[in-house]
Amino acid sequence: MQETKALRGTSLEADAEHILRAITPTLDLNKHKGQAGKIAVIGGCREYTGAPYFAAISALKIGADLSHVFCTKDAAPVIKSYSPELIVHPVLEESYSVRDEDKLSISGKILAEVDKWMERFDCLVVGPGLGRDPFLLDCVSKILKHARQSNVPIVIDGDGLFLVTNSLDLVSGYPLAVLTPNVNEYKRLIQKVLNCEVNEQDAHEQLLALAKGVGGVTILQKGKSDLISDGETVKSVSIYGSPRRCGGQGDILSGSVAVFLSWARQHLSAAEGDTSISKINPTILGCIAGSALMRKAASLAFQNKKRSTLTSDIIEFLGTSLEDICPAC
Amino acid sequence: MQETKALRGTSLEADAEHILRAITPTLDLNKHKGQAGKIAVIGGCREYTGAPYFAAISALKIGADLSHVFCTKDAAPVIKSYSPELIVHPVLEESYSVRDEDKLSISGKILAEVDKWMERFDCLVVGPGLGRDPFLLDCVSKILKHARQSNVPIVIDGDGLFLVTNSLDLVSGYPLAVLTPNVNEYKRLIQKVLNCEVNEQDAHEQLLALAKGVGGVTILQKGKSDLISDGETVKSVSIYGSPRRCGGQGDILSGSVAVFLSWARQHLSAAEGDTSISKINPTILGCIAGSALMRKAASLAFQNKKRSTLTSDIIEFLGTSLEDICPAC
Helix, strand or coil: CCCHHHHHHCCCECHHHHHHHCCCCCCCCCHHHCCCCCEEEEEECCCCCCCHHHHHHHHCCCCCEEEEEECCCCCHHHHHHHHCCCCEEEEEEEHHCCCHHHHHHHHHHHHHHHHHCCCCCCCCEEEECCCCCCHHHHHHHHHHEEEEECCCEEEECHHHHHHHHHHHEEEEECCCEEECCCCHHHHHHHHHCCCCCCCCCHHHHHHHHHHHHHHCCCCECCCCCCCEEECCCCEEECHHHHHHCCCHHHHHHHHHHHHHHHHHHHHCCCCCCCCCCCCCCHHHHHHHHHHHHHHEEEEEEEEHHHHEEEEEEEEHHHHHHHHHHHHCC | HHHHHHHHHHCEEEEEEHHHHHHCCCCCCCCCCCCCCEEEECCCCCCCCHHHHHHHHHHHCEEECCCEEEEEECHHHHHHHCCCCEEEEEEEEEEHCCCHHHHHHHHHHHHEEEHHHHHHCCCCEEECCCCCCCHHHHHHHHHHHHHHHCCCEEECCCCHHHHHCCCCCCCCCCCCEEEECCCHHHHHHHHHCCCCCCCCCCCHHHHHHHHHCCCCCCCECCCEEEEEEEEEEEEEEECCCCCCCCCEEEEEEEHHHHHHHHHHHHHHHHCCCCCCCCCCHHHHHHHHHHHHCCCHHHHHHHHHHHHHHHHHHHHHHHHHHHHHHCCCC
């Protein structure tokens, strides 16, 4: 049975530091803007603005060159005001601001606006602070379809998981999709895909079955240890970590996975790639690296701030954490 | 052949630190507000707000006394929120907010609003976060014409370069214009003006021909080394620098060049000017000084923040960088 074989192999625990060092690109004076990664976050509505900011700024702090946010018109000025470093597009709309008879044309305009940029992005993060407005989610479904047609990798978190759990065909069978569920989001996915309850005794087998059930999409199940599977293999990341559970850490993780997944793909496409990892799915590598870096930053922030640690404090430690493992020069 | 003569002279590498020391004005308790420079940035629209902020705040951090931003009504509150130090004028309009029949009168009002201030400015920076809205660009074309009539120096970057590359007569033959193209913007300029492709073997000759082709406008070609030409001479700035390529660094450069260009003109108009540089075009001096300072600040920020370096981090090092080279007292 393939599941058992995957589990019986060498240690489940990934050598995350080795992977981080292997896929993080060297810096080079000959490179130009964009080559270290262009990330876009789809999220941010009238109700939520912090989550897309956390995801987008984390990508920059890890070393991406450009980080965009596509959000609603209400959310944009707020997200912009958090940081001048982000490029924030006020393009999405929620039902309350759109008349029924205008929905089709507005949805078309939104899609055209995002499409103008789509192929420039190395990875999308869909879901942080997206909300659950039906019109908005309908537009995001279309954006997901276009991203998939353009072969752009997609990390899906938060309300993006609500959307795809209810419409699995949006991601099913797309090897460049990563889902990053927390305990509740994982439970709903298991119920929907495997039609059963979460079974902690067989956690690894169940995750493997879930990832296979969604057609080889990569799933990063967040927890005390993070577990990662693409339906072929299971890896865990248990190093570092913090007991603090302030909201927003999942947003850092999604931005972090987006950057490392882009770097892993870039690394694997280069002729001189590290042979010890060259056969691993780049979405798995991205998840392992993103998880380990987030856990290290959380641990350093917790050492400094203890119970007072906020998500912004963790973000401030992303740079040092990467530098500790993989010095820039 | 003039090109060859210009290239055959002494080292192409500018003595940037000497120039920085020569043109930076001494501070003096008898001076009053405005004498160290009044800069205005034309840019900032619904989509982009970070870029004009970076350019305007950099000018202040280097030592200008006043820094204005002329942007759209949507962008103004956001740019104001980044810093209370800037004077932000919400005067520009994009097509979506203007009816066709009102365009002429609104364009007239915008121009009158900017004209009220025009002659007070020592330099304009046109383009950071300007966007490409046709009505807005049309208004900015008119602002450029008025600036030129008033002999106000203009540094053009970002979407301002998109505008002037398509309408070269806006700057052609204006000796107080500086263009600061990155690799892609440079490529479009070469295609438009010289009707050929970029040739890296003859980089200096080609830059000289380009600057001459636009009638002696100064061009600062950004890259691993920055190359500067006004069609008569070519200089390079290779000192310092950083391998980090996060978006926004070009905005610092444009604000920086604006300040040093103003200071260079002030210096050259003073009787007691430094004779070693008194024959150099002040736009060239401004580009050399602006480039060197930006590169030094980027290098110091990178030493501190490594891959995590963002544009805001570089801006924080502008002051120390200038102080290292040219102590205030």
